[in-house]
Amino acid sequence: MAERGRPRGFDADAALDRAVEVFWRQGYEGASLSDLTDAMGINRTSMYAAYGNKEQLFRRAVARYAAADMAYAREALTRPTGYAVIAAFLHANVDAITRADRPAGCLSVQGGLADGGDNGRVAEFLAASRRTGEQALADRLSRAVAEGDLPAGTDPVALARYVMVVSEGNAVHAAAGAGRAALHATVDIALRAVPGHAAVDTDT
Missing domain, CATH: 1.10.357.10 (Tetracycline Repressor, domain 2)
Structure with missing residues (x-):
């Protein structure tokens, strides 16, 4: 059974890659939670559960960017x-x-x-x-x-x-x-x- 709030087939790395692009285009301040969740294909509950708050998501996005x-x-x-x-x-x-x-x-x-x-x-x-x-x-x-x-x-x-x-x-x-x-x-x-x-x- 899929975790509540998380779409079936949720790919955390692929969603993080999409968050990287949003932050990259809009900056940290310019990227709203709606922009991020829409691009990632998840809701806020899933975002918080998988990545933490917006700042924590950004830090993970930067690490992903640095690695790739x-x-x-x-x-x-x-x-x-x-x-x-x-x-x-x-x-x-x-x-x-x-x-x-x-x-x-x-x-x-x-x-x-x-x-x-x-x-x-x-x-x-x-x-x-x-x-x-x-x-x-x-x-x-x-x-x-x-x-x-x-x-x-x-x-x-x-x-x-x-x-x-x-x-x-x-x-x-x-x-x-x-x-x-x-x-x-x-x-x-x-x-x-x-x-x-x-x-x-x-x-x-």
Whole structure:
């Protein structure tokens, strides 16, 4: 017998994917409970039972987004050089934020642009999520400096922050309608500021 309030054949992961898209398009504050439940194909009772309240649902949606839509970021960290890590991340980011089958921009940026009545918890959660990604990049770039791959004296923390500023800025522009080619061109310019780019240009 199906649980009361939950449709027969309820797929929690598929419904969560639909919630991701609603939050991505509308932001946390802009996504109403009706928007979410309509898109997920469930009622509020089922939503609360499966995911918790709206904030808890959003946190799960962000985790789902990070695992699936941002897998490219983890892949970039495996590249053999610091420059290759940064180039792979920024170019893959452009592809991700301009996919025809997904909302433009980035959920972690778009989701918290409006401050709701949650005392800033959602905005801080998203900021903390971005800091985690930035720290992972800084750690990888620190290794590149230690290995002599990036020039001695390179500040891996500042470089990681620079990369994230570029990616987050591109996400804002993508959401405003900037095209993929234009954003890749921006990345090409940004990469010229990365230590070690001249050696790569010479090799190619």
